Amino acid sequence: MAFEKRLACVIDAKGSVVRGYLVDGCEFDGTNRYVVSWKVPLQGEAKTNFAATIGSTMQEPVEPGLITVGLNSDPNKMEVHTFAPDGTPSARSFHLVCFRDQ
Numbered sequence: 001m002a003f004e005k006r007l008a009c010v011i012d013a014k015g016s017v018v019r020g021y022l023v024d025g026c027e028f029d030g031t032n033r034y035v036v037s038w039k040v041p042l043q044g045e046a047k048t049n050f051a052a053t054i055g056s057t058m059q060e061p062v063e064p065g066l067i068t069v070g071l072n073s074d075p076n077k078m079e080v081h082t083f084a085p086d087g088t089p090s091a092r093s094f095h096l097v098c099f100r101d102q
Contacts, residue, residue, distance in 0.1 A: 004040050007098040010057055011036065011080075013091040018057040024076070032089035034080040036096060041075035046100040052080060055095045065092040 009020030015028025024037040042048040054065040066083040082092035 003046075003100070003102060005100050007038055007040070007042075007100070008096065009036065010055070010093070010095050012057045012093045013082075018093075028091075030091075032082045032091055034082070034094075035072065035077055036080060037074075037077050038098070039076070040100075042071060042078060042098060042100070043075040045102060047102070048098050048100050050078070050096065050098040052094055052096045054082065054092045057093050063092065065090060067092070067094055069096065 004022060007022045009023035010018040011026050011034060012018055015026045015034055017023055017026050022039045024039045027035040050069050052067045052069045054067055056062045064085045068081045070079050072079050082090060082094060084090040
């Protein structure tokens with residue numbers, strides 16, 4: 001398999017994977033923490049940069065919000081936290097993209 005340079009997904013507010021490329025799943029804590037699993041590692045051979053935004057899964061209205069992303073101790077996982085505009089933990093749908101370099 002060639003080295004995959006781009007990973008992407010859309011996750012709904014309940015933690016379901018709506019669509020994506022090489023995304024393996026998502027665990028949601030019921031509040032605002034999402035652990036996204038990928039089919040390839042984000043650490044080790046790969047050096048990964050990522051970007052995320054609060055966004056709709058299809059055509060529904062989007063509530064404003066904030067989002068943070070970070071790596072996990074498992075090289076195939078990353079953590080996403082979503083918040084209301086005032087910083088209160090809040091479930092939000094989001095779009096996530098990872099760019100991998102060797």
